[in-house]
Amino acid sequence: MLDAAQTSQDTVLSVEGLTVHYPVRKGMLGRQVQYVHAADDVSFTLRRGETLGLVGESGCGKSTVGRSILRLVEPTRGKILLGDTDITHLERGEMRAHRQNLQAIFQDPYSSLNQRMRAFDLVAEPLRNFGRPVTREIIADLFRQVGLRRDQMDNFPHQFSGGQRQRLVIAKALGLQPEIIVCDEAVSALDVSVQAQVINLLTKLQREHGIALLFVAHDLAVVEHISHRIAVMYLGQIVELAEKRSLFAQPRHPYTRALLDAVPVPDPKRRLEAGRIIPGDVPSPLNPPAGCRFHTRCPLAFDRCRKEAPVLKQVAAEHQAACHLNDAA
Numbered sequence: 582m583l584d585a586a587q588t589s590q591d592t593v594l595s596v597e598g599l600t601v602h603y604p605v606r607k608g609m610l611g612r613q614v615q616y617v618h619a620a621d622d623v624s625f626t627l628r629r630g631e632t633l634g635l636v637g638e639s640g641c642g643k644s645t646v647g648r649s650i651l652r653l654v655e656p657t658r659g660k661i662l663l664g665d666t667d668i669t670h671l672e673r674g675e676m677r678a679h680r681q682n683l684q685a686i687f688q689d690p691y692s693s694l695n696q697r698m699r700a701f702d703l704v705a706e707p708l709r710n711f712g713r714p715v716t717r718e719i720i721a722d723l724f725r726q727v728g729l730r731r732d733q734m735d736n737f738p739h740q741f742s743g744g745q746r747q748r749l750v751i752a753k754a755l756g757l758q759p760e761i762i763v764c765d766e767a768v769s770a771l772d773v774s775v776q777a778q779v780i781n782l783l784t785k786l787q788r789e790h791g792i793a794l795l796f797v798a799h800d801l802a803v804v805e806h807i808s809h810r811i812a813v814m815y816l817g818q819i820v821e822l823a824e825k826r827s828l829f830a831q832p833r834h835p836y837t838r839a840l841l842d843a844v845p846v847p848d849p850k851r852r853l854e855a856g857r858i859i860p861g862d863v864p865s866p867l868n869p870p871a872g873c874r875f876h877t878r879c880p881l882a883f884d885r886c887r888k889e890a891p892v893l894k895q896v897a898a899e900h901q902a903a904c905h906l907n908d909a910a
């Protein structure tokens with residue numbers, strides 16, 4: 582066991598009670614304002630050099646959490662801490678120093694790379710922005726680390742394949758030697774075989790550089806390989822957060838169990854998207870159900886679940902879940 586001091590030293594990112602409600606206008610002339618409950622009281626930490634997978638069905642709030650950490654979304658409540666620094670409300674200028682430490686990789690490398698710039702300049706750009714040295718050797722080394730060839734440095738993005746473009750994005754993120762990279766569906770647009778290569782690359786780089794990754798994906802099979810711990814979200818809330826083996830061996834939330842049941846078909850053509858086999862629709866995030874948000878679809882729901890919201894609590898070592906069933910045991 583780590584003592585408290587070591588634990589806080591090892592924590593590179595803390596998300597505390599993060600709540601994001603997006604206002605949406607409804608009704609005649611848009612006079613009525615309603616709120617999308619995209620994230621409600623989300624709390625977790627990211628440790629130095631670990632990968633935390635964040636999974637859940639489309640619309641459950643994964644990107645909202647990732648974008649809040651990157652300061653692309655303004656939280657309604659809650660805090661984001663980088664190490665000990667509260668960055669929740671930092672101004673652009675103040676945030677700049679922390680940017681180097683906090684990089685992002687999104688789904689679509691095409692839109693995150695300027696098509697008119699050569700690969701060399703794309704990878705060099707963040708280094709130049711922060712006044713770091715840029716030489717052919719430094720950039721060539723980044724190319725080598727992500728499995729691109731030196732002679733590709735003068736090519737334009739369209740001359741790379743999808744997987745290679747994502748490698749370029751990774752090289753760009755890596756240059757500043759960040760402590761944290763938020764990967765939001767970083768491999769979701771790639772073919773399954775290429776996905777595995779890019780995941781292997783991220784795993785290797787993370788080990789070599791001790792980077793902490795928040796790895797967002799809707800597909801549990803994708804996060805399984807890369808993650809040390811996994812957080813499962815449902816309708817804006819984390820319902821389970823556990824060390825990977827513990828989560829797979831003994832899921833403690835019926836929603837996680839349902840997600841796991843959706844995974845095991847190895848044939849990608851037959852593999853269902855996470856959650857498809859769970860009966861019933863996800864309720865509207867404009868008006869989430871009272872009590873446990875999953876109770877409308879939960880095969881095990883009982884009276885208490887309809888009335889009282891379960892809190893995320895420790896159910897085993899490195900294992901938290903928010904389900905009343907764990908109290909009964």
Ligand SMILES: Nc1ncnc2c1ncn2[C@@H]1O[C@H](COP(=O)(O)OP(=O)(O)OP(=O)(O)O)[C@@H](O)[C@H]1O
Nearest residue numbers: 603617619638639640641642643644645646799866
């Ligand atoms: N800017 C916005 N304004 C209003 N609602 C939004 C906004 N961005 C996201 N939402 C809504 O917030 C909820 C959470 O969205 P989010 O993109 O975080 O989900 P997600 O888990 O990343 O989904 P996906 O797997 O499809 O990427 C959804 O209901 C979405 O429609």
Ligand SMILES: [Mg+2]
Nearest residue numbers: 643644645766
């Ligand atoms: Mg998303």
